[in-house]
């Protein structure tokens with residue numbers, strides 16, 4: 001029988017939701033001895049059949065391994081799950097989505113209990129886990145020593161991107177990307193609403209949207225360059241004055257199509273404020289300043 005467990009780090013995983021289960025399967029498949037725990041015990045049954053050791057309590061699961069990974073619903077569930085566990089000498093890797101402030105507080109909390117702490121932000125959905133060609137990865141931040149020590153194990157389910165010693169940085173990067181994605185979803189919703197009652201199939205618009213958004217995405221580099229140099233006119237191709245003029249066309253079209261413009265107007269209002277302040281020759285970098293309190 002082929003035994004791929006030799007030299008593989010033993011670990012514990014708390015949380016067997018959609019993401020936790022996907023993570024567990026990759027570690028089991030790679031031969032890592034894995035102890036799992038889930039609040040609702042029945043969710044562990046399929047993994048037991050695949051070779052995982054199932055612990056009766058979170059405290060037992062934590063005791064089983066030096067490396068403990070958490071993939072729970074939110075920060076509060078992390079506190080609840082670990083309430084009775086002895087964390088002395090443990091290496092905690094928290095892949096539960098949270099805010100930067102929660103990650104920093106959780107790092108302090110772990111340290112006070114004698115554990116080392118690494119926070120993670122998963123940039124993947126469950127079907128991308130264990131499938132490297134999908135490009136899924138996890139942001140990590142916190143102890144670099146801890147990250148390096150467990151890199152080969154952490155790299156099993158998805159790519160790894162270490163973003164700094166500050167434990168809040170993984171969450172910060174995660175939320176920044178998710179926020180940009182939310183803006184994209186808002187734009188897509190508005191675009192599909194515009195054609196909803198017309199003789200245009202959503203399936204025909206979809207590839208056009210993908211191509212256009214892909215072509216526009218590198219504007220992130222232009223914005224970054226302007227923000228870093230402090231020159232918000234640097235490399236501007238489409239200036240604010242022109243874009244605000246275009247906004248009125250978008251708003252009139254929404255009105256004609258009987259589509260609410262509520263997803264667009266907050267951003268447009270910020271562009272207009274910056275224009276009114278005399279920055280018509282810039283791009284949209286000034287909006288970043290208006291947002292920053």
Ligand code: FVH
Pocket residue numbers: 015016017018019020021038039040043071072073074076077078080081095096097098122123124125126
């Ligand atoms: N699924 C996704 O697409 C995203 C992708 C990006 C990263 N997120 C984050 O990953 C965390 C886990 O997500 P998930 O998809 O596994 O979530 P669920 O399937 O809803 O499972 C939640 C697990 O958390 C357990 N749980 C909830 N509350 C508690 C608690 N108070 N004490 C202990 N465990 C708790 C829950 O247990 P149960 O309901 O089965 O008993 C599940 O194991 C998450 O942060 C995403 O934002 C996923």
